[in-house]
Amino acid sequence: AQTVTQSQPEMSVQEAETVTLSCTYDTSESDYYLFWYKQPPSRQMILVIRQEAYKQQNATENRFSVNFQKAAKSFSLKISDSQLGDAAMYFCAYMGTQGGSEKLVFGKGTKLTVNP
Amino acid sequence: GAGVSQSPRYKVAKRGQDVALRCDPISGHVSLFWYQQALGQGPEFLTYFQNEAQLDKSGLPSDRFFAERPEGSVSTLKIQRTQQEDSAVYLCASSPSLAGGRDTGELFFGEGSRLTVL
Numbered sequence: 001a002q003t004v005t006q007s008q009p010e011m012s013v014q015e016a017e018t019v020t021l022s023c024t025y026d027t028s029e030s031d032y033y034l035f036w037y038k039q040p041p042s043r044q045m046i047l048v049i050r051q052e053a054y055k056q057q058n059a060t061e062n063r064f065s066v067n068f069q070k071a072a073k074s075f076s077l078k079i080s081d082s083q084l085g086d087a088a089m090y091f092c093a094y095m096g097t098q099g100g101s102e103k104l105v106f107g108k109g110t111k112l113t114v115n116p
Numbered sequence: 117g118a119g120v121s122q123s124p125r126y127k128v129a130k131r132g133q134d135v136a137l138r139c140d141p142i143s144g145h146v147s148l149f150w151y152q153q154a155l156g157q158g159p160e161f162l163t164y165f166q167n168e169a170q171l172d173k174s175g176l177p178s179d180r181f182f183a184e185r186p187e188g189s190v191s192t193l194k195i196q197r198t199q200q201e202d203s204a205v206y207l208c209a210s211s212p213s214l215a216g217g218r219d220t221g222e223l224f225f226g227e228g229s230r231l232t233v234l
Contacts, residue, residue, distance in 0.1 A: 004158075044119070045159075045207065045225040091158050103149065103172065104223070106158030 002027045004094050006107035013082045014115050020067075021077045021110045023092030031097045034068070034075045035104070039089040048090070051075065079112075087114045118142075120226035122208050128232045129198045137193045137229045141210030145224070148191050150183055151207040153228070159207055165191060166214060198233045205230045 003026045013019035025034070036048040051059045051068050058066050063083075067076045079086055089111050093104040121140040129135050141148050146167050151159035152175075161175040167188035176183070180199075185191040195202055205228040212222060 006158075042227070044227045045209075047223065093158075102147065102164055103161040103175070104151075104159070106160070108156075108158045 002029075002094050002096065002105045004092050004105050004107040006092055006110050008110045009108070010111045010113070012113040012115060013079070015082055015084060017082055018078060018080045019082055019112065021079075021090050021092075021112070023075045023077070023107060025073050025075065025092070025094050025105075027073070027094065027096070029096050029098060033095045033097070034066075035093040035095070036064070036066070036075075036077045037091045037093060037106075038086075039091060039109070041088070045091070049077065082114050084114050084116060087112055120208055120210050120224050122206075122226035122229050124229055125227065126230050126232075128234065130234055131199060132197055134194065134196045135198055135231060137195075137206050137231070139191045139193070139208030139210075139226060141189065141191070141208070142212075142224055143189075145210035145212050146188075146214055147211040147223075148185060149209045149211075149223075150191070150193050151209065152177075153205045153207055155204070162193070162206075195231075198231075200233050203231055203233045 005024045032053045034051045037045045038048050039045045049059050049061045049064050058068050063080045065078045089109045091109045092107040095104050123138045148165040150162040153159040163183045164172040165185040168185050180196045182194045207228045209223050209225045
């Protein structure tokens with residue numbers, strides 16, 4: 001079974017600085033998708049960024065980028081120019097491509113605090 | 117509405133009571149998921165519907181949990197004889213994609229139903 005590990009329960013960053021959230025995963029599949037989701041307090045989960053495993057190029061969405069290391073099974077999220085609105089729980093998630101594997105497997109999350 | 121709507125937002129039940137949680141997905145979305153999120157944890161998969169067909173219910177923790185989506189739109193998650201360990205936020209998510217959103221990343225979550233079992 002696939003597993004996702006987020007080793008940093010909490011992280012903090014100064015406003016306008018850069019922070020990196022770590023994620024590792026375990027799978028025997030060669031093709032899959034990886035996601036970072038943001039969950040603000042009492043708000044719904046929203047997609048931050050998505051990476052397809054067969055693409056070597058790291059995904060980027062404005063201030064958010066990933067460092068995808070397929071061989072190491074690592075998928076970290078970098079947030080540049082951090083803003084107060086970035087404060088939230090961040091979840092790394094895995095989705096396979098084999099039949100019946102449309103479900104997301106989530107890590108336990110990292111709570112990000114942004115200090116003014 | 118524009119997003120995934122879940123009701124009730126908060127539910128307090130006495131141990132042994134039955135509860136029903138409702139999810140209104142975005143209109144036209146074929147895929148619908150239920151996840152359980154315990155306090156301080158990441159969401160865990162419960163079940164998946166493609167239209168009215170329940171294609172995967174491998175995550176349902178016991179036979180006390182039952183989900184349905186009879187007309188391929190609204191879904192209900194029912195928990196019978198609730199136990200304290202059922203206390204969690206129950207998240208519903210929907211996608212216009214048959215592949216659960218993995219091809220486009222378009223998986224939309226509701227705000228969840230927080231269940232507290234006393």
